[in-house]
Amino acid sequence: MNGAALRRVRGLMRKEALQILRDPSALAIAFLLPAILLWLFGYGVTLDARRVPLGIVVEQPGALAASFAAGFDRSRYFEPHRYLTGQAAERAMAARKVDGIVWLRADFGRQARGSAGAPIGVIIDGVDANTARLVEGYVQQVWAGWVAAEAARQGVRDPLPLDVRPRVRFNPSVNSRHYLIPGLIALIMTLTGALLTALVIAREWERGTMEALMVTPVALREILIAKLVPYFVLGMGGMLGSVAIAVFLFGVPLHGSIVVLSACAALFMLATLGMGLVISTVARNQFVAGQIALITTFLPAFILSGFVFDLHSTPGFVQAISHVVAARYFVAILQSVFLAGDVWAVILPNAAALVVLAAIFLGLARALARKRLD
Known part of the structure; x- marks a missing residue:
């Protein structure tokens, strides 16, 4: 990018950051909801296991x-x-x-x-x-x-x-909190990344500000970057806050590297942001975008990630569907980094899958986005 493009992106990012600060719901999803979910899921969930x-x-x-x-x-x-x-x-x-x-x-x-x-x-x-x-x-x-x-x-x-x-x-005390809370971080980041990002472009259409953006010399890629960066920072901040609550409040051990955890979280956040942008470019109504995000991102992350339900006990076609759910790979990384350490046999293949999903969703969002009114 040249100097003019960087100034335009900075201006758009400042605009998006001000909208986030003025929107209590976005801040609540990023910081208050994680604390509530961590508190609720801090208690054990008992499930039968098969196979x-x-x-x-x-x-x-x-x-x-x-x-x-x-x-x-x-x-x-x-x-x-x-x-x-x-x-x-x-x-x-x-x-x-x-x-x-x-x-x-x-x-x-x-x-x-x-x-x-x-x-x-x-x-x-x-x-x-x-x-x-x-x-x-x-x-x-x-x-x-x-x-x-x-x-x-x-x-x-x-x-x-x-x-x-x-x-x-890996969990000598057999404490269910040590298993559930790391997986819950993936669920929280899915909400922050996919749900909030699904609303950003739809909100521009509803408020009538998208037309104003279209007549400016801002390129489409600059708009998408400006939309992504503030929510990426918001999501990573929520992740670090969730890790702090998990370690210092619930006593979940963190045996792996925080650097490795942050790098994998960044990959997962890019994948979820890409999913949110795809939804936001398709749906021009915030209510519709929010419903689509819940059905296609939050529920699969809850059910098909291995966060609560053991995927080994599910039918083969359900396990096949779970391979397109980014949270599946991040939950495996979280549980390994927290409880077992930096087990590269787990981290590397799951991180590679997150890279592929992030590239697919971000590329799809760029392909579907158009700087025109139709």
Whole structure:
């Protein structure tokens, strides 16, 4: 941009910033609503889990080990994945491919027949606190059922002496707040980015100021940039405020880098701003634009992002639809950065998906925008 273009953009940005400051609803959505939502969702939500991906490690195959592992194949609660070593299973859990690990040591068969008991390693991903509790309970159910079946098969009254030692990774306290609140930040940023931005151009049409903009020498790209930047700053400010509330008020641990979190939040904000601009260029009425934004951005972000509902338990076509929801990728990043740290196997592919979605929505907004009255 040349000097004249920069001055025009600065002037338009100042105009947009003044409109934001004079609009109490925009400020409430950006700063008051996050605090309310964080307070409401600070309490646990209990949901049943189905087809939970579970890693099974059998160091030394044997009849007893095979019989025990087969119990997870028959369970409707688990989708077992076999791994040769515990290290491979732990890498899979860090990459969010499995939600737990059942680890049978090499001497499982021998110790199961002894009086001291055979140790069974159970490692649970505690990022989703609710699912972690359910997985622990389901594993114990499979174990109890197998012990009773083996005792009956061998014709003995006392069950086999097994020693189950569960451990919870990433969320040792199994606190549901630590799982829900990071995901809620994505929901808040969707409201700030998509809903508010969906109204900006529609508001210009309703107030009759769009015609005045069209007769000025301002280029269309300058108008779009001036609309984007103030709401980008507003959304990032709301994100930082939400992170502060999560860490200092609710005690959610932030194990990853705030720089990585901010960079990924910026990508997500660009994607949501692009969605909002697409809606705003299509709908010239604020009420219609707001309804479209709620249906196409907020509800999918709530239902199809993995924020509350476990996507592994949904049908395949629902999981396929969720891949076009930007919040799905940002929720995965948030939960990993907060509870597990900078796990690049999670961050990089999800950040790449956000880059693609941001480019698509911003490009679509530019293609649909026209500097004319028709």
